[in-house]
Structure formats: C-alpha cells, structure tokens
Amino acid sequence: MTRTPLETTDMQEKKTRRAHAAARLVTAMAFALTSVAAMAQGIYPNRPIRVVVPYPAGGNTDIIARDVMRDLSVRLGQPVVIDNKPGANSILGTDLVAKAAPDGYTLLVVIGAYANNESLYRRLPYRAADLAPVSQLTRTSLVLVTASPGVRSVDDLVRAGREGGAPLSFASSGVGSAAHLLGERFARTTGMKGTMHVPYKGTADATTDLVSHRVGFMFDAISAMGPHIRQGKLTALAVTGQERSPLLPQVPSLKELGHPELATYAWAGVMAPAQTPAAIVDKLSTELAAVLKGAELRTKLAAISTEAVGGTPAELAAFIARETQVNGEVIRQLNLSLD
Template sequence: MSTRRSILGAALAAAALLSGHAAADTAYPQGPSTMIVPFPAGGPTDVLARIVSQQLAETWKHPVIVDYKPGASTMLGTAAVAKAAPDGYTIGVVNPAYVINPSLQKKLPYKNEDLAAVTQLIRVPLAIAANPQAPFDTLEQMIEYAKRHPDAVTFASPGTGGTSHLAGALLARQAGVELTHIPYKGSAPAHTDVIGGRVMVMIDPIFSLMPHIQSGRLKMLATTGTQREPAYPNYATVAEKYPGFAVQAFIGLVVPAGTPAPIIDKIQRDAAAALALPAVKQRVEGLGMAIVASRPAEFEAQIKAETAQWAQVIREAKIELQD
C-alpha cells in the first residue's frame, strides 16, 4: 500500500512539475520585451538583431524593443543584461567579445556566470587575405615566408583583442612563426592599407573581405572554419594545414542568470523557428552568416570552451590587458 502511495505521489509530483513548466512556457511573454544590442545601429549584429526581434514580436504578439547600448567593448550593454530581472523580458545580444573580455579586460562589470546562454544564432567564418603583390599565394607559402623572414609578415585587424587579432595570434602560435599585428579602428581603414600594400595580410569576416577578393584587390589565402565553406568550396581552411584550428565569429542570445529554463527554451525555440523561415534564412545567409540556432546547453559549452581558448592565447601571446 505504501509502495502504491509512493508511486502515485511521485507521478503526481512529476505531473505538477511538467504542468508548471508548460504553464511558464505558455504564459510567457505577457508584455513587451527588450533586446539589448551592445553596438551602434547599422552593423551586421544590429541587422540580425532586428530581423530576429521582429520575428519574435510577430510570434509572441508583443513588441520586442531593440535597445542600443554601445560602448566599452560591448561591456556596457552586456552589464545591463546581467543586472536585469531574470524574467525573460530582457534579452542580450552577444558576439565574440563575450568570450574574450573576461581575459582581455582589466575590469569586467559582470561575470559570465551572471548570464545564461540561450542560443548561438549564427556563425561567421573569417578569411585570411593578402595584398595581390605579397610574396606568397597560399597560407603554406605565407608561413614559409614568415619562417625565412622573421617579423616581416604584417597582418591587419579591426582592433586589438578582437577575433581577427586573436586568430592571427593563434595561427602564429600553432605555426611557430612571428606575425606582426597592426591594429586599426575598424575594418575599413585596415582594408585600405592592405589593398594599398602598406600591410601584407588582413584577417576579417569573410563577408567583409569577399568583395575585395572578387574584384582582385585582395587574394584569398585561407578560411578559418572547421571545414570549407559551402559557398566557397575552392578556398582551403587553416585546419587543413594545422588540424584543430578553428576560429569563427558568432552572434548569440543570453538572458540574466536565474531566468526559468522553460522561458529560455521558448526563446531558443522561437528564435530557431524564425531563422528557419525561408525568407529570413535567405536574408541572413545573404549577409554572409551561417545559421546555427543551437540549444542552450550547446551554446553554454561553446562559451566555456572559447573563453578558455582565448584566455590561453591572450596569455601566451602576451597581449596587453585593456582598461
């Protein structure tokens, strides 16, 4: 008798738990939500955020307001998310700065543990391209040239401590060569100097470099993904020469830690459904982004792995911490 009561009690408890999760899921949202973008309006991150927020608003029948909080290498906006109520009504947009800043910044106004992963929306492979007059035409030739001419190979990036800079530092470490980093304030001036021959090489998102490659103003050396990009199958990856090398930018969503799991799951599911819409998929891929729409646990694992990887690169490359 007691055994039957125990089984019945356990079943009722499980049913209550499941119904509670379902209620939390179906009841959310009941009003407007805010999506915080830690960048100014107009860039690729903003474009994707507006696409996703518009689709979520249509699905939820409530507004999703995009709130721009640029500054301090994305820390200003991300800190605002970390300090918000954990109720699902504040969603943060993050990019690789989220996994780099813990090791690069002297003072971080939050801990990544203050936030919960929702989904990696997209990935963006990087490309390594060179001035057409550079004395090498492939990645392998560039490395051999760097070995014969220490410190002669210069590479530009949009700024110190960004994904492009760290990709170059990681490549130098794995190849056992010295690559001289030339930081710029953004991609445009860096492109200008590489095209003009003042710097040999540029590392940047492939969608940013492809117009220059297609016009012949730059030549492609390699891409940095785990495999060749379907849109550019003729371009080799760094991993083909150095197995295990993988650097890709990403854009994802986070919420304050403590947000109920059913709400996190709902945001992820609805964002994934939005990205799967044919018109949205075509638009996003037209921006040079590859859709991922990972589950929360998958994104959390990625965050931890990349945070550890960049901490090691920053330490071993002796990259100066930023104020």
C-alpha cells in the same frame, strides 16, 4: 453557566464547520495563486521584449539581430525591440542586461568579445554568473586575405613569414579582437616567426592599409572582404570554417589545409539575466530554434556567409566555455590586458 450536553455538542459542530471552512478557503487561495502563476507563465510574453545589442546600429551583429528578432516577434506575437547600447567593447550593454530584472523581457546579444572579455579585463562590472545562456544564433566563417605580390596560397604566406627579413605584419580591428587572436594563433601554429600585430580602430581603416601593402595579411568576414576579392585587390588564401564557403567555393578551408585546430567562426548568441525562470529560457530557446530554421532567414544569412545555428542553453554554455578557454590561453600568453 453550565451547558447542557446538547449545547456543547452544537458548539463543537460549529467549530468544526468553521475549521473546515477555513481549510477550504486556504486551499482555494493556494489554488488561485498557483493558477495565476501558471497562467502568467503560460502567456509569456504579454508585453514587448527588449533585446540589447551592445554594438552600433548597421554592423553585422546588429543586422543579424534585427533579422532574427523580427521573425521571433512574429512567432511570439509581441514586439521584440532592438536597443543598441555600444560602448567599452560591449561591456556597457552587457552590464545593463546583467543587472536587469530576470523576467524574460530584457535579453542580450553577445559575440566573441563577450567570451574574450573574461580574460582581457581584470575588473568587469558584472560576473559571468550574472547572465544565463539562451541560444546560439549564428556562426560566420572568416577569410584570410593578403595583397602581397606573389603570395597566392597559405604556404606562400607562411614561407614569407618564416624566411622574410622583416617581421610579417597583420592587421585587425583592435587589440583583443577575434581577428587579432586568430592572427596570433595562425602565426604560432604555422611557425611564422616575428609577426607583428597592427591594430586599427575598425575594419575599414585596416583594409585600406592592407590593400596598399602596408600590412601583410588579415582575417575578416567574407562579407566585408568579398568586394575587394572580386575586384582583384585582395587574394583570398583560406576560409576559417569547417567547410568551404559557398561565397568562395574555390578557396580552401584551413581545416583541409591541415590546420583543423584553427577552424574558427565569428558567432552570435542570446543571453538573459541570471535567475530568469527556466520555463521562459526554454521557451525562448525553442522559439529561436524554430525561427532559425526559416528558409527566408537562412537565405539572408547565407548572403553574408553566415549559418543559422540555434541550440539549447546548455549547448551555448559549453560553446562559450570553449571559446573562453582557447582565446583566454592566447590572451594570457600575450599578457594582454585592456584595463
């Protein structure tokens, strides 16, 4: 059937209106999806956050994590729940977070072992690229202690290590631990010959033998060694931070004694699964920085000779890279492997 010019024009107008309506619908749907995504990002978090601590409850790492996350929960308006997952030198908990959904609702607290494990283990169940830095939390100065009679300074200890007939032993909480690697670096830097590392299952056992003169010296947290120092059972020779510790103001730092390369801290930081949206990582980093400026939290941390740090994801990434390089070199020189 032949259509009149008027009918043809009418049909064209209807097609045009339908095309315009379809275009408006597509635009509206795109806008709605964009708005939903933006709203979802803007209200993060809208449910509890799980923070995996790959160490037992009650230790320094756990205490620090709980204090920090309690204040973070207040700022975010959502529960922040600590989940202790100890095992395999922190590998168990780390792997759990590395494989978690990258949505900002599963985070990980790491310490020095995280960086050291890259060199201590040939086969890890995760890759470094599986985790993204969020923020450094804290750093804690260590103290060099001894119970050896007549050793009252670092010079005395070094002299004993150089001139003694038998190798001077030092204790740590285990092979590849921060105290072990620092003890090795200290011996090499100061020219102590033939030092012998004695690993223990934990600080308590190591301290018992140190006080009993079964081992020569040890590096450990000031909070752990403080009671023995105050009781006169141990002599504090130096602290490892850049400055003297307020808890041991009479004890010099290794830096001021001429060993700035030995300035070392135990530390803690927060990681997230890789591919976590940058907006979420940045929000967490910003909120943690605000938490770590809190006067009450800083006072709590100072009581265990710990400083609040904070910082950006990039700063934590650079810090971990340095830790991995410095301690990795010692691990390779000692040919250490835990697998």
